[in-house]
Amino acid sequence: MAKIVAVTGNEAVANALRQASPDVCAIYPITPQTDMMQKYASFIANGKVSTEPILVESEHSSMSACIGASAAGGRVITATSSQGLALMWEMLHIASGDRLPIIMPVVNRALSAPLNIHGDHSDAMGARDTGWIQIWSENAQDAYDNTIQAFRIGEHMDIRLPVMVCLDGFIISHSIERMEYLEDAEVKNFVGEFKNFLPLLDLDKPKSYGPLILTDYYHEYKRAQHEVMTKVKNVVLDVAKDFEKMSGRKYGLFESYRLDDADIALVILNSAAGTSKDVIDSFRNKGIKAGLLKPRLFRPFPYEEVAEALKNTKAVCVMDRADSFGGYGPMFMEISSALYQLKEKPALINKIYGLGGRDYMPSHAELVLNELNEIASSGKIRIVKEYIGVRE
Amino acid sequence: MKQKGWKDLPPGSVVLEGGSAVNFKTGSWRAYRPIWNKENCIQCLLCWIYCPDMAIKVKDGKRGEFDYDYCKGCGICALECPGKKGKNAIEMIEEGK
Ligand code: SF4
Numbered sequence: 001m002a003k004i005v006a007v008t009g010n011e012a013v014a015n016a017l018r019q020a021s022p023d024v025c026a027i028y029p030i031t032p033q034t035d036m037m038q039k040y041a042s043f044i045a046n047g048k049v050s051t052e053p054i055l056v057e058s059e060h061s062s063m064s065a066c067i068g069a070s071a072a073g074g075r076v077i078t079a080t081s082s083q084g085l086a087l088m089w090e091m092l093h094i095a096s097g098d099r100l101p102i103i104m105p106v107v108n109r110a111l112s113a114p115l116n117i118h119g120d121h122s123d124a125m126g127a128r129d130t131g132w133i134q135i136w137s138e139n140a141q142d143a144y145d146n147t148i149q150a151f152r153i154g155e156h157m158d159i160r161l162p163v164m165v166c167l168d169g170f171i172i173s174h175s176i177e178r179m180e181y182l183e184d185a186e187v188k189n190f191v192g193e194f195k196n197f198l199p200l201l202d203l204d205k206p207k208s209y210g211p212l213i214l215t216d217y218y219h220e221y222k223r224a225q226h227e228v229m230t231k232v233k234n235v236v237l238d239v240a241k242d243f244e245k246m247s248g249r250k251y252g253l254f255e256s257y258r259l260d261d262a263d264i265a266l267v268i269l270n271s272a273a274g275t276s277k278d279v280i281d282s283f284r285n286k287g288i289k290a291g292l293l294k295p296r297l298f299r300p301f302p303y304e305e306v307a308e309a310l311k312n313t314k315a316v317c318v319m320d321r322a323d324s325f326g327g328y329g330p331m332f333m334e335i336s337s338a339l340y341q342l343k344e345k346p347a348l349i350n351k352i353y354g355l356g357g358r359d360y361m362p363s364h365a366e367l368v369l370n371e372l373n374e375i376a377s378s379g380k381i382r383i384v385k386e387y388i389g390v391r392e
Numbered sequence: 393m394k395q396k397g398w399k400d401l402p403p404g405s406v407v408l409e410g411g412s413a414v415n416f417k418t419g420s421w422r423a424y425r426p427i428w429n430k431e432n433c434i435q436c437l438l439c440w441i442y443c444p445d446m447a448i449k450v451k452d453g454k455r456g457e458f459d460y461d462y463c464k465g466c467g468i469c470a471l472e473c474p475g476k477k478g479k480n481a482i483e484m485i486e487e488g489k
């Protein structure tokens with residue numbers, strides 16, 4: 001029986017983590033994640049979960065502690081944001097290269113300088129190439145559901161990779177929403193017992209992690225790592241199917257919203273997708289065929305499926321809440337790579353919005369959809385990449 | 393030795409057996425060579441404890457010769473060696489001299 005609650009995104013995810021009963025959790029505070037790990041620490045203190053907490057002195061150490069604990073053998077979690085994720089950088093590659101299924105919610109926040117604590121996607125987009133699986137979440141329910149599924153995906157015996165579950169800082173982490181909790185027993189059963197794979201603490205079969213591998217084998221190891229990523233999509237879909245059976249909530253590689261017959265479409269991640277869907281509805285009411293694609297699995301990126309979903313549109317705008325300075329927004333690069341393989345492709349533009357927590361308003365979506373409508377009829381693109389909601 | 397292809401590698405580059413360092417003779421890394429002066433040795437075995445490799449052979453509880461196949465010449469043994477009456481039992485000399 002589901003339990004309907006009104007909670008913040010941080011509390012929802014903390015509960016998902018608790019329900020998976022991890023063995024070890026490395027804890028270090030950073031806004032806006034802090035209160036997720038604080039809630040988790042109170043679960044431990046109140047005997048609601050038997051996780052061993054490791055209080056560390058930085059995020060570099062927190063990821064190092066996770067790597068050690070995960071290699072030793074056990075279910076391991078932590079959580080971070082922004083500068084914390086940036087400080088973990090070198091350890092992120094080690095976690096994935098060692099194939100350690102660490103589960104880490106990332107409460108998305110802007111990167112310094114200038115210092116800003118609010119939500120944008122610069123942190124996790126910067127960790128795009130670290131070899132982690134990335135799953136993105138629109139709201140507290142998504143973040144809760146994705147966290148539970150992340151354990152099954154990362155710990156799958158064919159995968160064994162670390163997973164980031166991304167949710168928007170403050171907009172989701174600190175806002176109270178109505179959502180549904182699953183029963184502890186249901187989640188326990190869904191996630192299952194942690195299965196060890198090459199644990200260091202197996203004294204009968206000694207092992208070493210992290211050897212020096214030079215020109216003779218490094219290339220082969222990376223090829224093998226690429227291969228594992230190609231298997232993730234199917235596992236994500238299988239896990240989503242099982243999750244739907246339990247919860248009634250449906251998940252895929254991405255969400256298509258009124259996209260089937262759409263002429264114009266937005267591609268947009270996380271919380272801003274919710275705002276955009278309302279505006280899509282109002283355009284539909286005006287008789288304009290607008291639709292939306294909200295990516296969920298960003299690494300590995302489902303290029304073929306996304307291309308298939310967008311191929312009948314005339315004009316698409318990819319909305320990025322992060323910038324690759326001197327390049328296009330990171331999501332735009334993925335979508336244009338996906339569409340390039342099509343013979344006939346929609347016109348494609350890129351808008352950068354909402355950096356450092358700048359509000360994304362329905363009027364922004366209207367502006368962009370109107371522009372797409374013009375592009376669809378004239379075939380003319382005024383400018384490929386542009387900041388919106390910015391003062392001149 | 394035929395090298396393995398990417399499909400045959402252990403996941404995560406985990407080394408699946410203990411003591412496999414014996415397969416890699418790393419003595420050629422050495423720039424300085426430790427020399428054992430038997431007459432100054434008091435058989436305390438500190439060198440054996442401190443050697444980060446296993447390049448000091450011990451047999452029947454007695455210190456034996458260096459194993460130059462694995463000694464990397466780090467000099468830790470020479471630094472830790474108390475020797476006899478202030479006379480060090482391990483001396484580092486430059487390789488090739
Ligand atoms: S020089 Fe270093 S490696 Fe060689 S025997 Fe002494 S401690 Fe061991």
Ligand code: SF4
Pocket residue numbers: 428432433434435436437438439440455472473474475476481482
């Ligand atoms: S540390 Fe020096 S004195 Fe002690 S056993 Fe080794 S060589 Fe001999």
